[in-house]
Amino acid sequence: MYAEPACDSSLSTPFAARWPIVPAQPDVREAAPRKPATRCSTCSLRGVCMPPDLTSTEFEQLDTVVLTTRNVHRGETLFRAHDAFQSLYAVRTGSFKTVVMHRDGREQVTGFQIPGEPLGLDGICSGTHSCDAIALEDSTVCIMPFGQLESFCRESRRMQRHLYQLMSGEIVRESSLMMLLGTMTAEQRLAAFLLDLAERFQARGYSGAQFNLKMSREEIGCFLGMKLETVSRMFSRFQREGLVEPNGKQIRIVDVEGLARV
Amino acid sequence: MYAEPACDSSLSTPFAARWPIVPAQPDVREAAPRKPATRCSTCSLRGVCMPPDLTSTEFEQLDTVVLTTRNVHRGETLFRAHDAFQSLYAVRTGSFKTVVMHRDGREQVTGFQIPGEPLGLDGICSGTHSCDAIALEDSTVCIMPFGQLESFCRESRRMQRHLYQLMSGEIVRESSLMMLLGTMTAEQRLAAFLLDLAERFQARGYSGAQFNLKMSREEIGCFLGMKLETVSRMFSRFQREGLVEPNGKQIRIVDVEGLARV
């Protein structure tokens, strides 16, 4: 999932480390490819991931916490529901969806994550993940072993505060999704979804007016609580009304105010 | 909101403090009635609010953090959206709803809180609350000034972990509500709602089979993403099917398995 014109390559592998692959740490489910991480202190996403006011000492400590990254291919899972919780993750490149599943097969996509956004916060509560995190495209995440992160947060007030804010932000995000699912029409949901995505892309230096959806209509519907046919119809309606120009997965937002008014 | 036969009185005012009212700490919005708190170390709800394995030293420290309680009358707000965030709260007696509101007047109830459950976690993220917390009946909360709580969490590993778990639990709770709103029929939502409430009451020593809803049909509907008439119809249907016996706000669950099968 990236914006056009894609500055993807620059953000994809900031200070791209072509270092030799390090022996993988023990992993519960699979021997996933891991690589030493680029240092947080020099990462181009640090402004998105990390508090703005960390001292250089704190960045040095942080670099000892975030030691590795992991590649996840399109369609593969970073973690699954019921996996033991060990680490938090930050999307470095690519994108993910998180899915909660009911025993009867009902699925709900609870979020789409793009670079700089956290993954895994659901696992802290019970020590076990409660959702699947699935890559929408070939992606990379930074791995933050939670035990070490906790230790660091006891030493650094700023980092401690940051982690609380991250989690609280997730709570607020989900609240507004509940509002979306509980009170809005299908048309309003899709409009809100597109505006939210646009804003998040823009905050990362991508174009907010034109971007590429890495998720299918079905996945969008599963996130917005509607069927894929309805998603498709709403896209068509927006096109008729001159609000967006959808071209398959390529989306151009023509009239932001119009979308907001829906 | 309490169970029948109400053991309400025992849980209502555990070790009820009839101490003189302490000079209220400065409060942004109102001079709310505050009283010194019963000590966490001797509170009958401590098993619900706090980690099970705190040492006595930690409880002593905790007692210096949770110094005051506050009464909130039915219909009044504990905090409002846009209020400055200062403290986390734990419901001690009574019950609350949290409501997020859109500028156009759309409202969504994001949760109902009963004794032992946290309030205010939404405020950490931006330093400003993002929802209203409104008492459904005359209620009491324990006040945990966030700055002091943070300090305590840097000293106590267990307390630090507990706060992370609390927040993560809220994230997971909201995820399952998204699933409810996104994938379930009106009938299934109401069934899930009743079962969830029953479980929470039971975990607090109340009856899970019979309880008293303090919220109106409209508030239930606003929480479950449906209209009050639909809530009412679903209650009637459950009654016809012999699953619950609703008597206004008094609810008796007759067939738990049947409700779960819906």
Next chain:
DNA sequence: CGGTGGATTGACGGATGTCAACGAGTGTGG
């Protein structure tokens, strides 16, 4: 070239919203 999966569009039906009437319960004031 055909097979496959995703997207689009149409026709139809059902779940739920909307509007309205009515009854029960409660508080208030004469």
Next chain:
DNA sequence: CCACACTCGTTGACATCCGTCAATCCACCG
């Protein structure tokens, strides 16, 4: 004590949004 207003809950009739089912189209790929 009663009359009254008011809120809340229930129920019915009808409308509508969206889900379901099906056909078609398109891009991609072996």
